[in-house]
Amino acid sequence: NAGVxxxxxxxxxxxxxxxxxxxxxxxxxxxxxxxxQLPEEGLKFMVYLQKENIIDESGMPKERFSAEFPKEGPSxxxxxxxxxxxxxxxxxxxxxxxxxxxxxYFGPGTRLTVL
Amino acid sequence: xxxxxxxxxxxxVAEGNPxxxxxxxxVSGNPYLFWYVQYPNRGLQFLLKYITGDxxxxxSYGFEAEFNKSQTSFHLKKPSALxxxxxxxxxAVRDMSTSGTYKYIFGTGTRLKVLA
Numbered sequence: 474n475a476g477v478x479x480x481x482x483x484x485x486x487x488x489x490x491x492x493x494x495x496x497x498x499x500x501x502x503x504x505x506x507x508x509x510q511l512p513e514e515g516l517k518f519m520v521y522l523q524k525e526n527i528i529d530e531s532g533m534p535k536e537r538f539s540a541e542f543p544k545e546g547p548s549x550x551x552x553x554x555x556x557x558x559x560x561x562x563x564x565x566x567x568x569x570x571x572x573x574x575x576x577x578y579f580g581p582g583t584r585l586t587v588l
Numbered sequence: 589x590x591x592x593x594x595x596x597x598x599x600x601v602a603e604g605n606p607x608x609x610x611x612x613x614x615v616s617g618n619p620y621l622f623w624y625v626q627y628p629n630r631g632l633q634f635l636l637k638y639i640t641g642d643x644x645x646x647x648s649y650g651f652e653a654e655f656n657k658s659q660t661s662f663h664l665k666k667p668s669a670l671x672x673x674x675x676x677x678x679x680a681v682r683d684m685s686t687s688g689t690y691k692y693i694f695g696t697g698t699r700l701k702v703l704a
Contacts, residue, residue, distance in 0.1 A: 477631075479631075506691060506692075508692075508694075514696060514697075515678060515694035515695055515696045515697050516632070516678070516692070516694045517694070518683075518691040518692065518693070521691055529691065532691070564631055564632065566632075566692075575690070576622070576634055576637060577634075577692060578634060579624070579631040579632040579633070579634075580631050581630055581631040582630075582631050584629075
């Protein structure tokens with residue numbers, strides 16, 4: 474049973490370019506969460522999505538960041554016009570449902586470096 | 589708002605000795621607490637969780653955690669440390685926002701170093 478998949482594992486972008494990060498949840502999971510980890514820090518929640526719906530985006534920066542989870546295909550975290558401060562590890566997690574007892578399972582992360 | 593604190597940035601322990609990684613929490617309502625481990629350049633691996641029931645929770649790789657309501661703590665423990673346990677450990681609490689979602693609030697992490 475494959476776990477949460479993320480690609481690419483490493484992504485290098487120059488300032489002003491766009492970054493697209495993909496996340497495929499565990500089989501049977503319909504809830505996806507994105508977190509960002511800055512160097513030497515814990516993970517910070519960004520956004521929670523279900524299929525075709527954004528449920529909670531309270532942790533997303535207001536500009537340049539967007540996320541989607543289409544009916545078919547992976548969830549995408551998109552960062553437009555990247556800046557050096559966007560350099561971080563971005564982790565996706567999935568859960569079976571959105572219940573408060575559900576465990577979130579994390580992918581290996583995408584490490585974004587902005588030059 | 590819910591929060592967790594990990595007071596130690598790093599814990600050193602000799603191989604074979606018991607280890608404890610500390611976590612305290614602040615929640616309104618019932619706490620739902622989790623421990624994860626992160627190896628270098630890897631994602632987080634789930635170790636264990638406390639939802640309700642027994643205060644001593646057993647998890648993966650021989651780890652366990654003790655929920656203590658009076659001290660608002662959820663310390664991670666292992667009776668005998670292995671060098672391979674060296675990693676970054678995160679405590680997390682389930683936060684319920686006004687929209688009814690259940691995102692995690694993570695501590696800042698504790699780096700465990702097991703010395704041979």
